[in-house]
Amino acid sequence: MRILLVLVAAAGLFGCAALPGDGPAAINITTQDVEDSAQSGDYTVVTIDPGNIDAIRSYRPMAFANQFRGVGRGGSPTLLGVGDTLTVSIWEASPDGLFSSGDSGSSQIPSVVDEHGYIFVPYAGRVRAAGLSIEGLRQSVQKKLIGKAVEPQVLISLRDKLSSTAVVVGDVAKPGVYPLPLRDTRLLDLVAQAGGAREATYETVVTLKRGNRAGTTRLEDLIDYPENNVLISPNDNILLSHRPRTFSAFGAVKANQLVPFRTKSVTMAEALATVGGLRDERADANGVFLFRYEDAELVRRLKPELAEKLAGAETVPLVYKLGLRDPKGFFMSQHFEMRDKDILYVSNHPTAELGKFLQIIAPLISNYSTVQRITD
Structure with a gap:
C-alpha cells in the first residue's frame, strides 16, 4: 500500500505538469506586459470595466469611409458626355x-x-x-x-446620364449598370435602386471598388454609421455578398463550437448562453476572454500609453478580459456586442487540473481495490 501511495504521488506530480488544457489560464494572460506585447506585435489586453465599456460601445468604425478619402470626388459630373x-x-x-x-x-x-x-x-x-x-x-x-x-x-x-455609371452586382434583386444622376448619389441610394439585398442586411457585406482602392463593410453599417455611406463616383463597382456572421467558443464552456448569429446583434451574455454557459466544475469565472482584431483608433482610446507605438496601424490583435465573479461583469456582458469571427474563450480554474488528475488515476485506484479484494 505504501508503494502504491508513492507511485500515485509521483504520478500526481508528473500528471499535473503535463495535463492537457483547453488554452491559456487567466493568470497567464493577465501577467503579459501590455506594452511589450503591442511592440512585438503579439496582442494587447483590455479589461472590460465600467470605465471603458461606454467607450467600447460608442466607438464608430470609420475604416470603410477612410478607404476612399481623397480618391474620387463622389457625385456625377454636371457636364454632358458621350452616351447621355x-x-x-x-x-x-x-x-x-x-x-x-x-x-x-x-x-x-x-x-x-x-x-x-x-x-x-x-x-x-x-x-x-x-x-x-x-x-x-x-x-x-x-x-x-x-x-x-x-x-x-x-x-x-x-x-x-449614361456617360456616368456605376455597376451593382452580387446578391441584389436587380444587378446591372446604373446611370448616376446629376445630384449626388450615395452608396445606399444605388443599392436601393438595385432592389436592395436579397438576404438580411446584417448578413450582407458591401464591397466598393474604386480605381485601385477597395473597402468592405456590413450593409447595416451604412445605416448605423451614416458617415460610411460614401458618395458614389463614376465607374464605381459595388458587390453585395451574403456572408453570415459567426463566432467561436472554446475552453470551459459546455459546448465548444462555431455559432452563427441568429439576430442582428448578439451580446457576450447571449453568446455565453448560446453555448450553454460556463462549466461549473472547470471554469474560472474571472477568466472570460474575447479575441478579435480591433481598430487601432479604438485601442489608442482605451490605452493612450500605446498611441505612439500604434501610430500608422489600422488593426490590432486585442484580447478583452471580463470577470463574472463580480455582478457588474454580468451587466457589462449585456452591453458588449459580439462581432463576426470573434473567438470567445473561458479559461480553466487552477483547481480544475486536480479534477483532471483524479479522473486519470480513478481507474488505477479502482483496479487496485479490485485486486485487493480478490487477494483477501
Whole structure:
C-alpha cells in the first residue's frame, strides 16, 4: 500500500505538469506586459470595466469611409458626355412653324450624345454637347434656330446620364449598370435602386471598388454609421455578398463550437448562453476572454500609453478580459456586442487540473481495490 501511495504521488506530480488544457489560464494572460506585447506585435489586453465599456460601445468604425478619402470626388459630373440621352423640346410663336405640331405647339426630339460628342437637331444641324452643361447646350441650340424657326424657345431635359455609371452586382434583386444622376448619389441610394439585398442586411457585406482602392463593410453599417455611406463616383463597382456572421467558443464552456448569429446583434451574455454557459466544475469565472482584431483608433482610446507605438496601424490583435465573479461583469456582458469571427474563450480554474488528475488515476485506484479484494 505504501508503494502504491508513492507511485500515485509521483504520478500526481508528473500528471499535473503535463495535463492537457483547453488554452491559456487567466493568470497567464493577465501577467503579459501590455506594452511589450503591442511592440512585438503579439496582442494587447483590455479589461472590460465600467470605465471603458461606454467607450467600447460608442466607438464608430470609420475604416470603410477612410478607404476612399481623397480618391474620387463622389457625385456625377454636371457636364454632358458621350452616351447621355436627352429630350430637346422646341416651341414656336407661330402655329405654322417648323416645330409646331398639334395642340401643344411644340416638338420633342429624342437625342443621344454620339461618340464624337454631338447631337443632331433638325434645322440646327450637329450641335456640340459633350463638355457643356444643359443650360449651355440649350442656349447653343436656340441660337442656331434663330432665323429658321419663329421665335424659338428651347428646353432640354436629361433622361439618362449614361456617360456616368456605376455597376451593382452580387446578391441584389436587380444587378446591372446604373446611370448616376446629376445630384449626388450615395452608396445606399444605388443599392436601393438595385432592389436592395436579397438576404438580411446584417448578413450582407458591401464591397466598393474604386480605381485601385477597395473597402468592405456590413450593409447595416451604412445605416448605423451614416458617415460610411460614401458618395458614389463614376465607374464605381459595388458587390453585395451574403456572408453570415459567426463566432467561436472554446475552453470551459459546455459546448465548444462555431455559432452563427441568429439576430442582428448578439451580446457576450447571449453568446455565453448560446453555448450553454460556463462549466461549473472547470471554469474560472474571472477568466472570460474575447479575441478579435480591433481598430487601432479604438485601442489608442482605451490605452493612450500605446498611441505612439500604434501610430500608422489600422488593426490590432486585442484580447478583452471580463470577470463574472463580480455582478457588474454580468451587466457589462449585456452591453458588449459580439462581432463576426470573434473567438470567445473561458479559461480553466487552477483547481480544475486536480479534477483532471483524479479522473486519470480513478481507474488505477479502482483496479487496485479490485485486486485487493480478490487477494483477501
